[in-house]
Amino acid sequence: MKKIAVILVVVLNLFNGYAQKLKSPNGAFEMDFSLSKSGEPTYALYLKGKEVIKPSKLGFYIKDDKKSLVNDFELINEARGAHNEMWNPVWGEESAIKNHYNELAVTLKQKETNRKLIVRFRLFDEGLGFRYEFPEQKELIYFIIKEERTEFAMTGDHTALWIPGDYDTQEYDYTESKLSEIRSLFKSALTSNASQTQFSETGVQTSLMMKSADGLYINLHEAALINYSLMNLDLDDKNMVFKSHLTPDARGDKGHMQAPFTSPWRTIIASYDARDILASRMTLNLNDPCKLEDTSWIKPVKYVGVWWEMITGKSSWAYTDDVPSVQLGITDYAKTKPNGKHGATTKHVKELIDFAALHGFDGVLVEGWNQGWEDWFGHEKDYVFDFVSPYPDFNVVEIENYAKSKGVKMIMHHETSGSTRNYERHLDKAFRFMNDHGYDAAKTGYVGNILPLGEHHYSQSIINHYQFVIEKAADYKIMINAHEAVRPTGIYRTYPNMIGNESARGTEFQAFGGSKANHTTILPFTRLIGGPMDYTPGVFEMDIAKLNPDNNSHVNATIANQLALYVTMYSPLQMAADLPENYNRFLDAFQFIKDVPVDWSTTKYLEAEPGYYLTIARKDKNSNNWFVGNTNGYNKRSATISLDFLEKGKKYEATIYADAKDADYKTNPQAYVISNQKVTNKTKLKMTSAAGGGYAISIVEVK
Template sequence: MRKLLYIFTCLLLSYKAIAGELNSPNGNFKLKFSLENGKPTYQLDYKNQAIILPSTLGFELVKAQDLLDNFELIAENTDSFDESWKPVWGERSEIRNQYNELLVALNQKGTERKINIRFRLFDDGLGFRYEFPQQDNLQYFVIQSENTQFAMAGDHTAFWIPGDFDTQEYNYNKSRLSEIRSLMQEAITPNASQTQFSPTGVQTSLMMKTDNNLYINLHEAALIDYSCMHLELDDVNFIFQSHLTPDVLGHMAYMQAPTQSPWRTVIASDQAADILQSTLTLNLNEPCAYEDTEWIKPVKYIGVWWEMISGMSSWAYTDLPAVKLGETDYNKTEPNGTHGATNENVRRYIDFAAEHGFDQVLVEGWNEGWEDWFGKSKDYVFDFLTPYPDFDVEALNEYAHSKGVKLMMHHETSGSTRNYERHMDQAYQFMVDHGYNAVKSGYVGNMIPRGETHYGQWMVNHYQYALTKAADYKIMVNAHEAVRPTGLSRTYPNLVGNESARGTEYESFGGNNPDHTTILPFTRLIGGPMDYTPGIFETDISQYNPNNTSYVRSTLARQLALYVTMYSPLQMAADLPQTYEKYMDAFQFIKDVPVDWQETVILEAEPGDYITYARKDKASENWFVGRTNDEEARTSKINFHFLTPGKKYIATVYADQKDAHYKDNPKAYQIKQYQVNSKSKLNQYCAPGGGYAISIMEVTDTSTLKGLKKL
């Protein structure tokens, strides 16, 4: 009897190993886990259509037997979870976190090493990660390769940028998976620091669309103490495999059990809008790490920045060929006459911010060392403390605070992260002492320590250190050129912004594709908000710098829309005050639009073509709509069902004129007002590279509606 029971138990375990299944709470997704000849394998379906075909899991290790096969199932547990939580800031005031979970515990026969794989299936997709429990046979280990596969069910259309260990600052490409190899060389455009790894390597977040009109997104969540994941495509079988960012030795990650990998994520739907509405990435991160979050506030700011980006002014105080920090007496050097961060110029920005209700003023180029900061592989570049002679830190901060405005700090590391960590405590204390509460940090150029890259484990740990150290001083962080976000803003909400993609600055460096902002919300913004720096009204850069013939590939109306479509709790009005003063009627939208939201609704969406968002202000009953359009003229058709029934509103529509065009006539805009309610509808023309923005204000005095056309 005992022998028969033993045989039955073995058969049962074998059955579980090949038939572990999990459904999402709404039943649309189905996950299957199996051990195929000892190899961990999973697959994912959505409404009975294959999203991920059978795909293997595991690791190759350095100087140790690989964790790829010969596994046996020793335990299998399922669980369910359902809660709601309130983000400190975000696209909605409350987020539901509901999933079903499958945990499989595996033992590798012969080595007796154990690994768990945890799957969480949400109504918007799948997250899974590897977990390494405390054990005698696997303590310290080095990963040579993570062999996580994502086997696609066909030659999907993809929106992709080249796989690169140092930059995400590329224009997006739209192509079949089978075409990536032939397009890769053309897709790689110059950057200050870049390291590609494969002719079929691409970056996450990767957006795809199938011939059956399914939308699929691959990314990762909770990237901590691990290297950033890219995807390498087998373009014959359409199988992606994870490709981690290596260190200088070619090793991918250094691990000590107990530990775990980041989550690997698959978001999918038959509606493009569902990808944009997904909260899966945030939900896979841990709850807020801070008890006190009152010091973390969304920010709308202007800054001494675009005039430098355009070449109108400079970061550097002098034109010295070389400087040595601490040994150059700037008081005895001749100013170059183009320095932007001067007392007089900064006061002008402060006055403009105070007059129009902006929270902060960013000032770049305020500190010594900019004369030869880039490309010299200098370890000791900036001290983040010493201002140029024409920038009076105390006086300017006192002037700003007297007008209800704060200055925003700028820390450019020039890639020398060792130097930044050397000065970090002093630099943050300097901010506290002078009334700064937010910093824009930058990582332009190749990394020091030399041989490291922007997205390796070493740098991931540095960004995390800078963020948590900033929290010790109650400082918010906006990190540029850092690793792409993976939802960590839930846990560390002082991470109020990132760049980590090709932003508005590239409009001055040759331009972004007109469809760029119709793709970014499906890709880069899946992991968190972006400091895109919109609001450029003067699209002809030569008006600021005659030697720069670039132009912004957007109409003025779409620049307004980006404040709604490119979500961030940190929004910049990036153009110059004197330009905004010429277009104060359009500038009114930038003044009105909030940076923190109670609710978000997607009205129209198709990656690479158009996106229309509606968002409700967190502090009022007002709504704001934004539409960003690609290079084709289109008519947007929306209704106002999101408004509260029975209430009346005034809608101010900032839109393209019929003859507007991002290239030939970008400033052709019109402003119209209507009275609207929840039953109203709007058909609105969108020019090539255009769009529109709408502010929808609740009306309590109906007399204000007199004379306004009803929609």
Template sequence: MNPLRNPVSTRRLGLLGLLCLLWGTLRAEEIKSPNGQLTLNVTLAEGGVPTYSLTYKGRPVIKTSKLGLELKNTTSLQAGFTQTDKQTRSFDETWTPVWGESKTIRNHYNELAVTLTQAATQRTMRVRFRVFDDGLGFRYEFPRQPKLDYFTIKEERTQFALAGDHKAFWLPGDYDTQEYSTVTSKLSEVRGKMKAATTPNASQTPFSPTGVQTPLMMKSQDGLYINIHEAALIDYSCMHLELDDKNMVLESHLTPDAVGDKGLIQTPANSPWRTVIVSDKAGDILLSKLVLNLNEPTKYPDVSWIKPVKYVGVWWEMITGKGTWSYTNQENIKLDSIDYKTVQPNGTHAANNTRVKQYIDFAAKHGFDAVLVEGWNIGWEDWFGKHKDYVFDFVTPYPDFDVVELNRYAASKGVKIIMHHETSGSVRNYERHLDSAFQFMNKYGYNAVKTGYVGDIVPLGHHHYDQWVNNHYQYVLEKAAEHKIMVNGHEAVRPTGLARTFPNLIGNEAARGTEYESFGGNNADHTTILPFTRLIGGPMDYTPGIFQTRISTFNPQNTSFVHSTLARQLALYVTMYSPLQMAADMIEHYNEHLDAFQFIKDVAVDWDDTKVLEAEPGDYITYARKAKGKSSWFIGSTCDEQGRTSKIDLSFLEPGKKYTATIYADAPTAHYEKNPQAYQIRKQKVTSKTKLTQFCAPGGGYAISLVETK
């Protein structure tokens, strides 16, 4: 019998549908973190709308918030759901990173996977939640199914309903850059401060008067520290947050592609994880490994070729305007129609044989692994702002850069040269040349590359953070691994923990680094905020170590100055974690302060253990880190423009052992504007019972090496 032709059966089906709807509406699931302090509730609200909420020690972190996606030209995945399945599990493992802030990482969570079925479309969507002791991760999963094979995302509608008007550390929402100064304000003040916060950049597309970027760091009035970000951003668009400043609700806002779509999905597929890290201690946010843990284990069976790197480079003199990347001042150059041997050199090209050999000699003398050289290849004369498709070929050097000789010379000194690939945003051109460029690197002994994406993305219309360009970054990373090449990506999308899966992603920029000190300066509190925001997703190639902070002393045309004392520049090697650390100043300035430079020589770039001794976002951070495979510890402390007195105890040291502490500190008269190079170095014996009190000048800090006394 066909039930559709039987009125009794039809009534029964209607009643069954109503019961299913009511069951779906009323059904609620609860799951706690392993330590019981975080509680997640998942509910289908009226109309079959999926929602979630999160509390920490009974205090609201995320109030009831909607989940779902708005689709293009079809019924959206936002309502009309019933819960058709659920699965729970607990997971606990300890894994060893290829490089990192600690020798091992514990991955411990309770999981809830809720399967939702949309009766009207017969489509299925699964939402997977993982609750850790330090926060929550969740993602959308789209199983292979006949009713949902290909679809286009119009917008993701994930909400984060906040419990108050929190203090926030935010960047203007932008599809193309994160190179803004962080603004500290209440969320209700974002709209009024947005215009001033959106400063000029080489490529920028702000999208809203209340749009902000992730990682977004916040502090509630009752002392909860909350961080919202994402993890495992693969084949998807980068997420920003749109603020409803009347109701204090943040909603996901994805980066559109060239035609305005937010994502092209083919099932089976998963979204990135949406992450919420929470604690009543600021240091717990800094120590969280939640974002890393939500990424998959490494894809590479052999990781022996991936090594942390400490390097110097021909870079700062170009950034500050003392030298140039280009070989000639001639413009309107086409690579296939110019013979560089016939043009007039400008005399300021920094990447020349003599200069590079000076850096190689310096690196060898002081035990550095590598030398970065920018501006070595043809095409720099009119590379920026022209939207040229074919701008660099990545294999042809300028006449004054002898690839064969320089690599022979570097190898004889035990030093590597780091390749530089600036794409000027022309991703299609880079992919066109990628195989030949990496083969060139293999041939001449380069094992690491710094990529760059300055300017608008070409093809025009795409954005630095849209799905198609994110897939380009991933393609470059995996192609590099085929050639055993490590990647340091600049102007690319901010990291989301992918370095766990692809550990040759050894560095990223994705924020205002030291280069901005030459473009007008970073705020003095900048480095007290970045570890709470940008570094949540992965390490940053911040390029610290500037000793001559007055740029006009060597380039009178540039009146900018570094907003930091010299002592704080040393501290950044500890507070701004990266397995790729640059001594960024010109080598002449290091030769003037070899006593202070000793700390840069000594400090490790890979760690067995990390402690946060003091922390308050925007004010100060003090880290202690134990060098990989050694008994030595290093401490770094950075503070804002107010200055402070730091008080720490050394109880993390091994009891019963003695250490020699070498303390590199601000002098009493030091000040980041008035007297930045005033520093003092002293030594003292310490043990695990020692407590230290140390002055930090405005915009200053200190660095300490702790070496066991045998």
């Protein structure tokens, strides 16, 4: 018996003294997990034998607890597995997705407290995902997270495309710099927003895109963010180590937990080819499969709306300028004078419905239709909208019937002004109102500071609010397009009625002074890693003063660039954002927006360099037609692209929408040329993109 005991001790010591290794299915990646002498859990990641992530610490600091979960661990169990499947998304960039990984789950026990913690690693051919799991145990039931201790130790002073770490907004332009330069550039990277809270001059947000000196592209993000706080990253710029920084609640706590529970996945995607970062579906694969039994009502949408004219200041959300403040149920709009600038009128909306029907658009979004816009922002009002009371000049039933007669769907707008509890108290009534009047999609908004006061857009309870809205909407068969909400982390796999998000600096900022000309060459590598963006492209009139003389902003893009965004900025929800009269001036270019699909069977990434250029080809889910989009950064560029993705033996007609020779996003943004030519899979096209420009190609099979 004594001999057996000795053998067990030796085995256990070996078990804790060496790294547990995990390889990706193709063998290119290797992950090591180990415990230090003091019982600190660490991991490291390698690609083809070279370090991607140096040994980095794991664990949690627990509030009001003398013994946090950061050391004194022993390894008591490991479980390994492999998974390989194909699954079909309801909508997406391809009709089938491969989910292939090897898995290692290590069970740790803290010696002094006997608390257990599982760290689960999944290694894919494109990178690593890992999460924390707290099993049911009497030693740890309820606890408050002071901070998550997850590290990403860099191997050098990489070049990064980053935006400031913030608890309330992601609506920043990206800065390109060395990691060591973030601190000195942080203040210059800040721009004003309706609600923002930074936490550190070395704090940045995920999805973070980096490139090492030897050409390795590295992306850090998270997946399946549910019942948890959003993770920012804080850089220790002396040691080049990113540390997790969770968004606090009103009391400064980072998470109120009850075991059993699991954290979101922390993700690392890496490749020496930037196209592999875009092609990765790891974020999606780390989310649970679809939980909705019936998804037949979820449909991709191409739409127009009363939005851009409001953003530019041509028209207004508010009905009247007569009232100093509004109290719903007390303010009598029938006794007020219309301001003459209100955009959401019955007459004007009918005009948009006619335009949508004429050009084959699925829907019309109307903002400013409901009472309360006169003093909705900046006052931190609790009861600001009720989401069912229209203005006197917006006839809900008349518009409903007119849209139905034209075969057009109306899209509802629900701005909460940050008052999450007010939205929740009205949610069932608002969704029933939508069902009653034929609306099956809603754009939600969270502009301004969050109520309850002191909470942040990305704290745990507000993350739970967004999830509550998604799940409640599914009960009413309603699709959600959330603006100013948390960035996506692949949850649309589980709840595909989450058909769109903003959660980044969208087209509206082109009317607020402009965005950087290379902005849309970065977003697919950052914001879109977690899911599609309602970027609202398609602006043809770049001089905003022509819509509103008091606004001298300029859209920093060419028309060809704006067309390309329908391919490069993937979304099943795409808006033709500009005014009908501007499209009527350029009907030949507008044809591409009419033709381009919003759901795809296949996607090919032809060339990519984040911040500089991006070319993507996609195949329509419902035909053999292909569409190509290229967006370009600050430097005029020429390249040859191969059409070898086309089916062999078939002939196609390509319509090419390109920048004219003298096109430039600043000086000549509306200069474009359209040409046609016969192509096959052997064709190579030499294309030139202007500064801030690009091109779009529709490739139609000739039968």
